[in-house]
Amino acid sequence: MHVMIIGAAGMIGRKLSDRLVQERSVGGAAITQLSLVDVVPPVGVDLAGAAVDCITSDLSQAGAAASLAASRPDVIFHLAAIVSSDAEANFEKGYRINLEGTRFLFEAIRLEGETRAYRPRVVFTSSLAVFGQPLPDEIPDDFVLAPLSSYGTQKAICELLLADYSRRGFLDGIALRLPTICVRPGKPNKAASGFYSGIIREPLAGQPSVLPVPRTLRHWFASPRSAVSALVHAAAIDLKALGARRSINLPGVSATVGDQIDALRRVAGDGAVDLIREEPDPAVFDIVSSWPRGFIATRAKELGFAAETSMDEIIRVHIEDELSGTLN
């Protein structure tokens, strides 16, 4: 089986590569070729029994997608996108990369299939940003697409394209609306949502962290490990049960910031919690307070998708995967 990861150099892409190296197969079929694709050169991996290609390619450039599709991967993970704040600040760039790049990919797959039968599994990472206020506490599986950002609009459009290309038989696609990833490893970044991970990650590392929003704010989380598990699961399962509706709200943990802090206290003690400094930032609050607070995710659970069931578990996963299983 030939597996391709587009967006392989990102955080999720790298973790997905590592997982495939461990598992060496997808849905019982051995991986014989792994193609890692990104706009920046992806870091190679060793996967026993498989050829591994590292490809530097910008999907939004004419011809790039055709060359990828010509290698006829059986499974394509399409994770590549610019982030929400970048797409909002740079209108043309957002549409070029997040919409046109994806459309070029789907078109290249369709045209590849005109020469010889070809219908790859395409696993696309979508976002909670396809939803916009007003939102219920628990968003049902089939909720109106009403994004309030250009990024969310681009993701919603790609979902619609994925569904139509799947319905027409050009590819076999599934779009996963990932929960906000917590605890995101690495350095603090400028994303408005950065504090959701920062208030766990930094105290666990003995570093101070700023909390810019009230403790009552509720949001929807899953670990990087769960996100990668969902991608791998989506690559392997029979999608017939999805019917024409190819987008899935993934399971996750609905937690307030207060719940996060309580969990941190249980896992790492008062000393960790004392490293959190409250410093309200109305600009950050304005952005994140409009985001979803929770999902029902019935369809995903029926299809076998799972996630952590508590913030404590999410923190323990971070300690296991990023801190070698122990707190210093």
Added chain:
Amino acid sequence: MHVMIIGAAGMIGRKLSDRLVQERSVGGAAITQLSLVDVVPPVGVDLAGAAVDCITSDLSQAGAAASLAASRPDVIFHLAAIVSSDAEANFEKGYRINLEGTRFLFEAIRLEGETRAYRPRVVFTSSLAVFGQPLPDEIPDDFVLAPLSSYGTQKAICELLLADYSRRGFLDGIALRLPTICVRPGKPNKAASGFYSGIIREPLAGQPSVLPVPRTLRHWFASPRSAVSALVHAAAIDLKALGARRSINLPGVSATVGDQIDALRRVAGDGAVDLIREEPDPAVFDIVSSWPRGFIATRAKELGFAAETSMDEIIRVHIEDELSGTLN
């Protein structure tokens, strides 16, 4: 005020032109220029006090939209599209005309605004085809976009683009999901939905008509007159009340085929009804039985949109507008 109709040569486009000729203004502002645009040469009209241009232009060709936007219309009615069956049979053509054409238009408006402030009202005709089964008897205002055709996918994507371009301030847009037009004037055509008008129009003209579906089938209707009234209303009202959700389900009449036939009998007698011959066609039934049966349309009513309230009224509108007010 400069008004432009793109898709002016179609049935709704021609009726809209005629209405503007009668009204000579939009929202109280006199029309000083009327631009009629279509891929086939539009038929000119005389509008007192206004310059009328007839422009033959294919929106899906590079540069065409820029030239239209350069004339800086205050109101743009964008009605141009290929129909559902054509978009399903011709995948590339559908995306090129129904999606790219619309995107080119929105982009041309945005770029025109970069040279000098410009934010036209854009009234876009969308479709019930943005919705797909399973559907409730009465579809609420905010129902999931889950089209089951390429045409519906293209319309849903254009709605999302319209909302994002509006939110960003590049244009002031509204998308109207028109009910199925009944009674559509003219000759019978090959559209799967053709019989919904045919079983009224042909008997009123003393001609036989074939009914290919059971009388229990329910659907959602408005007259051509109501559709034109909705377009004109949408051009004039304040859209602030819409917020970010720029797509509107228009009011209409939910009626079964049996209701249609009963109304025909009340308006035109048993002789007209006797001209309907039942000839079941499972292929037609498969298509039309998946379509919406009714809408709640609360938002549209609050915004002042209206339609007929009975099939009898829809038939009388046809007699007034197409048959000079009398039956022969």
